[in-house]
Amino acid sequence: xxxxxxxxxxxxxxxxxxxxxxxxxxxxxxxxxxxxxxxxxxxxxxxxxxxxxxxxxxxxxxxxxxxxxxxxxxxxxxxxxxxxxxxxxxxxxxxxxxxxxxxxxxxxxxxxxxxxxxxxxxxxxxxxxxxxxxxxxxxxxxxxxxxxxxxxxxxxxxxxxxxxxxxxxxxxxxxxxxxxxxxxxxxxxxxxxxxxxxxxxxxxxxxxxxxxxxxxxxxxxxxxxxxxxxxxxxxxxxxxxxxxxxxxxxxxxxxxxxxxxxxxxxxxxxxxxxxxxxxxxxxxxxxxxxxxxxxxxxxxxxxxxxxxxxxxxxxxxxxxxxxxxxx
Numbered sequence: 293x294x295x296x297x298x299x300x301x302x303x304x305x306x307x308x309x310x311x312x313x314x315x316x317x318x319x320x321x322x323x324x325x326x327x328x329x330x331x332x333x334x335x336x337x338x339x340x341x342x343x344x345x346x347x348x349x350x351x352x353x354x355x356x357x358x359x360x361x362x363x364x365x366x367x368x369x370x371x372x373x374x375x376x377x378x379x380x381x382x383x384x385x386x387x388x389x390x391x392x393x394x395x396x397x398x399x400x401x402x403x404x405x406x407x408x409x410x411x412x413x414x415x416x417x418x419x420x421x422x423x424x425x426x427x428x429x430x431x432x433x434x435x436x437x438x439x440x441x442x443x444x445x446x447x448x449x450x451x452x453x454x455x456x457x458x459x460x461x462x463x464x465x466x467x468x469x470x471x472x473x474x475x476x477x478x479x480x481x482x483x484x485x486x487x488x489x490x491x492x493x494x495x496x497x498x499x500x501x502x503x504x505x506x507x508x509x510x511x512x513x514x515x516x517x518x519x520x521x522x523x524x525x526x527x528x529x530x531x532x533x534x535x536x537x538x539x540x541x542x543x544x545x546x547x548x549x550x551x552x553x554x555x556x557x558x559x560x561x562x563x564x565x566x567x568x569x570x571x572x573x574x575x576x577x578x579x580x581x582x583x584x585x586x587x588x589x590x591x592x593x594x595x596x597x598x599x600x601x602x603x604x605x606x607x608x609x610x611x612x613x614x615x616x617x618x619x
Contacts, residue, residue: 321382324364328357328386333393339499340394341401348394349503351460354387358464359481362471371472379468392421435567450567514601518548521605525612544612551608 332353340348361382365375396417403413438450452458470476488498504512525544565571585593 320364320368321378324361324382325385325389328360328382329389332357332386332390335499336390336394337397339503340397342497342500345394345398348391349506350387350391350394351464352502352506353390354383355464355467357386358383358467359471362468366471366474371474373472376468376472379472380464383464431564435563437567439569439572517605518608521609521612524609528613542612543614544608547608547611551604 335353336348336350358379361379365371365379370378399413399417400410402408403410432451435456436449436451438447438453439455442448442450442453442455447453450456452461467476484502488502491498491501522544562575566575581593584596588596
């Protein structure tokens, strides 16, 4: 492991694609990648084991890397617009490492449960990493296609605009610029640090709490409601003995898994359709949003969404209470 880390540092130091004015600057980048990578790869794997990969705070760990790298750069006198992309390079490497760490931990555990052999699973992981790199590149290139109206306004990229706002990327850029220019408001950062310390002293997992505090309410509220439904089901079924297999393959768990998978697939399909002008026009034609807003009003439209969500939650509750029949 030590030899691998040293090899990575030297490789970063000699690669011409890595930004830096000299070998020593690139060497420092390699050291930061190894140090932050060792820290946040461990954190990523741990939190995947606690709450699952869907809530892995990759962006939060990337932000911490960006802040730490920026401060180290300032301490050695590297500041200004020249070093801002260098900070982003370190953050990008750690982001990829942490994402792969969480996904690999999830895959290895799943493979262990179903009886997969480590050798074949590692081969599959290599294939998945290569294929996903190609697919992600094509996807980002496709989605970053501006509309004709945007081009007319001099906007040559769709990602980062109102179409695809990318708020986390904006936050990272703001942090890099703020720290490098020494204009960042640090009081909020220190408040978060001391809140985490207080939570740990109270026996509360600060990492899990931070995920809930970091993610927007629109994301965490459905998660909280799903957990509350799970709690009601467990309370209703108190005293019922269940094997681990019945616990994991219960109808409620399978229904919830379908909701997650269906939402992910629908999001990808809609994103690809809306990535082109004809697709956006098609979605506008089939959308009932304007009709519902006109007939129900804005508040009625929002209330309808709440009612439909409540119906789906009730369906999940009823399905989870059904007696499992495992063969």
